[in-house]
Amino acid sequence: MQPDENKPQQHYHHGNVKESLIDVAVKLIDSNEVELLSLRSLAKEVGITPSAVYNHFPNKDALMLEIKIRLYDEFNKFFESRCNRTNDPEQDLLEVCIVYYYFSQDYPSRFQFLFSYIFPMEWSNPELVELSCRTLVRTRKLILEIYDKYNVPVSDEKVVNTSLLVWAQLHGLVALKKSGSIKAAVAFQGWPEACSLVNHEQAEGLIRNHLRMTVNAILNTLQGEGHR
Structure with missing residues (x-):
């Protein structure tokens, strides 16, 4: 048995x-x-x-630290098993964002724990920092590759700021969907039903639109440089 x-x-x-x-x-x-x-x-x-x-x-904080390390390790394995590199950094970035979204939907409690239980800076250690930043580092690399793809000169600061903007938009989308605020706005404020994010297709579409706007902003930077 x-x-x-x-x-x-x-x-x-x-x-x-x-x-x-x-x-x-x-x-x-x-x-x-x-x-x-x-x-x-x-x-x-x-x-x-x-x-x-x-x-x-x-103490309990030491336990929580080890739990975070375990969950971030599994979080990264979730990405590694689903994100396949291509020759197109835009497609790769889209895939990273969509996988992030699906992790939040498949493991909502783990997602909530990872991003809500905050440690004092002195509790961080190299292992936690590496694991927790791995996906953001991947995002930064892909953002830089997008700038390179279109031959747009860029500083490290601009790459980091663009990466943080993409991540903040994505995390905000997940948080708003979870909170029910968007569904409430559709139900009581007359927002279009197509914006309700009640299904994954709508969420994926919004993620695509956000990334398209990001790429357009990068291209606008190039056009702006050309008119100086």
């Missing part, structure tokens, strides 16, 4: 207790039960004494 994978394990070797605690924490996040996250509750689920948890995490 196969063991029930959903049933909490009660006996662990010392080497896997830390990972087991993180496993249980992620399950609570996936179940929208972040408020139940505590070292004591996790110890109970794993089957160890509360004091034993402190062999692995000195």
Whole structure:
């Protein structure tokens, strides 16, 4: 008989207790039960004494840091399994943005945790910084390739600002969709039904439009330089 994978394990070797605690924490996040996250509750689920948890995490913030590292690693694997490089940086950037959107839809609780639980700067470590910035670094690289594609001279500052603008628009879209504000505006403020974002096709269309405007802005920069 196969063991029930959903049933909490009660006996662990010392080497896997830390990972087991993180496993249980992620399950609570996936179940929208972040408020139940505590070292004591996790110890109970794993089957160890509360004091034993402190062999692995000195406090709750240390636990949360390790959870973020785990989830950012899985976040990046989600991208890597779905984003295929082509010879067109515009298409690649569109794919990155759409995959970001679908992660937020497929794993809403993880998405919320990653971008809402904020640590003081001194809690960051090289591993967390690398994992959390990997997709933004990819975006910056693609933005630079788009400028190069159209032979538009650009400074590092401009590339970063354009990357942040793309990311902010995308994250804002996800947040507004989740909040229900757009549906409310359609229902009570007379916004067009086509703007309701009630399905993925509408969201993908809006993402495409935003990126098209970004590319047009890059081309307008080139035209502006030509008229000086």
